[in-house]
Amino acid sequence: MVEGSRWSRTFALQLAVAAASPLCPARAGTATIGRTWPIAEPDAMAEIEARAARQPVDMAKNFGPRANWSAMQAASLGVTTQARTRSVVPFYILNFDIKLPDGTMLYPKGYAFNPLTYVSLPQRLVVVHPRDLGWAIRTARPTDFILLTAGDALALGEKIGRPLFILEERVKDRLGLTVAPVIVAQAGQRLLLTEVPPSREPEQVAR
Numbered sequence: 001m002v003e004g005s006r007w008s009r010t011f012a013l014q015l016a017v018a019a020a021s022p023l024c025p026a027r028a029g030t031a032t033i034g035r036t037w038p039i040a041e042p043d044a045m046a047e048i049e050a051r052a053a054r055q056p057v058d059m060a061k062n063f064g065p066r067a068n069w070s071a072m073q074a075a076s077l078g079v080t081t082q083a084r085t086r087s088v089v090p091f092y093i094l095n096f097d098i099k100l101p102d103g104t105m106l107y108p109k110g111y112a113f114n115p116l117t118y119v120s121l122p123q124r125l126v127v128v129h130p131r132d133l134g135w136a137i138r139t140a141r142p143t144d145f146i147l148l149t150a151g152d153a154l155a156l157g158e159k160i161g162r163p164l165f166i167l168e169e170r171v172k173d174r175l176g177l178t179v180a181p182v183i184v185a186q187a188g189q190r191l192l193l194t195e196v197p198p199s200r201e202p203e204q205v206a207r
Contacts, residue, residue: 074166077149080179080195087190088176116189125184
């Protein structure tokens with residue numbers, strides 16, 4: 001028993017020294033406890049790649065000219081005639097009840113809130129007609145989104161080497177847009193809409 005106790009004390013001392021030393025690399029083992037089963041679900045990426053491989057090489061032919069695609073139809077706006085800045089609070093109103101699993105009402109239908117109370121927009125939106133795209137490129141920051149009120153945003157984006165987007169009707173309505181060019185930027189819990197006449201020099205616009 002004396003020899004066993006001495007060995008135990010020696011092992012405990014070694015273990016304590018190893019744990020206290022920052023130069024001693026930690027070693028961990030793995031073990032399987034209980035029964036295991038293989039994963040039944042297919043790999044998501046492998047499934048996507050398999051489906052993509054079965055599609056025609058040129059799917060665009062099945063949908064006709066891109067200009068006729070509903071997803072490519074931009075919302076129209078009038079032309080800015082005078083410089084002005086106005087603010088909008090983008091309130092959102094729930095059109096359905098949100099309840100907890102036990103049925104407790106969390107937010108009822110019709111509840112209104114301002115999303116800008118909880119999130120911050122890291123970039124501005126620069127909304128322009130295609131003819132003012134040159135102005136938008138000179139005015140927009142690298143992180144800003146440029147939205148077009150017409151035209152093929154994909155083709156133009158490829159041409160200038162910068163992503164472009166179309167102005168959707170829901171975005172137009174949500175932000176209260178009526179004319180372009182206009183720059184949308186967050187200011188606290190509001191959105192500032194700076195409407196800029198096309199003839200105005202970009203250097204005069206707050207960047």
